[in-house]
Amino acid sequence: METETNLTGLFVPLVTPFTDDLRLAPDALARLADEALSAGARGLVALGTTAEAATLTAEEKRAVVRVCAAACRAHGAPLIVGVGTNDTAAAVATLRELAARGDVTAALVPAPPYTRPGEAGTLAHFTALAEHGGLPLVVYDIPYRTAQPLSPGTLHALGHLPEVIGVKYATGAIDAATMELLGRPAPGFAVLGGDDAVISPLLAAGARGGILASANVRTADFGELISLWHRDAAGPARELGAELAQLSAALFAEPNPTVIKGVLHAQGRIPSPAVRLPLLAASAEAVRRATDLSTARTARMRQPVAS
Template sequence: MLTEIKQQLKGSIAPVITPFTKTGDVDLEKMSALIQWQLESGSHGISVTGTSGEPSSLTTEERIRVMENAIRTVNSRVPVIPATGSTNHQETMYLTKCAQDMGATAVMVIVPYYNRPNQHALYKHFKTVADSVDIPVIIYNIPGRTAVNLEVETIGRLVDDCPNIVGAKESNKDFEHINRVMHRCGQDFLLFSGIELLCYPMLTIGGAGSISATANVAPAQVAEMHNAWFEGDRDRALQLHYELMPLNDVLFKDTNPAPVKAALGMMNKIDPILRMPMDIPSEELQKEIRPTLEGYGMI
C-alpha cells in the first residue's frame, strides 16, 4: 500500500493558498475554483493549510473544513497532502488523524515553530505523530520559519523507525544538507523542494518534485518543468527553471503568501486578502508584481 502511494507522490504538488472573503471568512468556493484550475493546469498533487495556506491564522475547525473541501474537490484525481502540523503537539495529532479519516493521500507535518525543540524532542514528536496513523507522512523542514533545523541524522532515525515517514519537504537553502538527507535516507526517499530556485537542482539529485508557492501563480509552467524532467527532456526542464526565475524572485520579496495573493488578485482569481498580522505587499512591490505577471502573459 505504502509503495503504491509513494509512486503517486511526485512532481508539482501545489500548496494552495487559503482565500478569504472581504469579511474575513474562509472562501471555500474560491478555493475549490483554485484547486480545479490547478488540476486543469497539470499539477500533480494538491496540498492545503501549509505555509502558503496561512495555517497559523486559521482555527482548527477552519483547517478541517479546508482539508475536507480540498479532498472533496479533487475527488481522487490526484493525491491530496494536507499540512497538519502546528506548534501544538496535540493539535498536530488531532489534525493528522482527521486527515486520515477524511481520506487524505498523505500528510505533511512541519517542524514545530517557535518552540525550538532539541533534536531528541523533535524525534519523539514526529515518531508519535507517525505512529498514530497509517497513511504516509512527509516531514516539512523549514528552518527559516521554525528557527530550528531538523538535522540529517534525526531524519534518518525517523525513517529507520517509522515505515510511513516516506519523505520530506526541504525548505532549506543549505543544499549540502539536502544532499546528505538523500544520501542518509536512500534513493527511494521522497524529497520535495520548498525553495523555488532549488526545485530543478533537487530533481537532479534524485528528488521527487517540489511543493512550491510559485505553483499558485504559474501551475502549468511548474508542472511542465517536472514533466520535462521525468520525460528525459532535461534541456526543456532547465529552460523552464530559468524562465521562472524572475517570477520566483518577485513572489518572495515579501513574506509568503502576501505577494502570491497580490498576484492572484491581479489575475482575478481571488480577493487579495490576508488575515492579520499579515497584510498585502506595499504599493511599491505591487508595482513590481504587475509588470512581471504581464511579462508572462498572466494578465
C-alpha cells in the same frame, strides 16, 4: 498510502481566498483547486503556511479540507494537509481526525516550531505521530521558520519510520547536506523541494518533485519544469527554471502569501487580495512586478517565429 513512486511531481499548496471583509471564500478556493489540478498538478496541499492556516478557526480549517478533498476526489489526486504544532498530543489528535475522513492522503508536519526540542526530540515527536496518528507523514524541513534544523542523518532516520513517506525540503540552500540526503534516501522516502527559487537545481540533483507556493500562479510551467528534469531535458529545464526562479523571487519579495494573493486577485482568480493580521497586504509595486513576470513566458511563446 503514497509511496516514493507516486509521491512525485508538483503539489500546489493553495492560498486560502478571503472576501474583502476577511471571510472565507470557499467558491474561490474550489476554483483554484480545480484550476491547479486541471493544469497538471499531481496533488494539492491544504492548510500550509501559504494557506494562512495559523489564522483560520477550527471550522474554517475543516471547510478548507472539505473543499480541497472534493476537488482531489474529482481529479483522482492526492491531498496532503498541513498539521503544524509544537504539541505532540494535539498533533496526534488532529491527525486522527484527518485520518477518520478517509480522503486525506498524508499530513505535512514541520519539526515542532519555537520549542526547539533538538533532533532527538524531533525524532521522538515524529515517532509518536507515526505510531498514533494513523496517517502517512511528510516531514516539513524548514529551519527558517521552525528554528530546528534537521541533519541528513535525522532525516534518514525519520525516513525509516513506517508512516513517514517523504520530506518537503526547504532549508534555503543546496549544499553538502542536501547532496548527502539525496544520495542515500531511505526506501520509500521522497524528497520534494520546497524552496521555490532553487527548485530547478534541486530537481537536477535528484528531488522527486516539489511543494511550491509559486505554482499557485503558473501551475503548468512548474509542472513542466519537473517533467523536463525527469526526462533529462537539461537545456530546456535550465531555461525554464531560470525564468521561474525570477518569478518565485518576485512572489516572495514580501511575506508569503501576500504577493501571490495580489497576483491572483489581479488575474481575477480570487475575490480579494486580503490577508489576515499579522500579515499586511503586499505593496502595489511588488504585485505589479510579480504580475508582469507571471505572464512573461506566455507572452514570449505567442511571439511569431521569424521567417
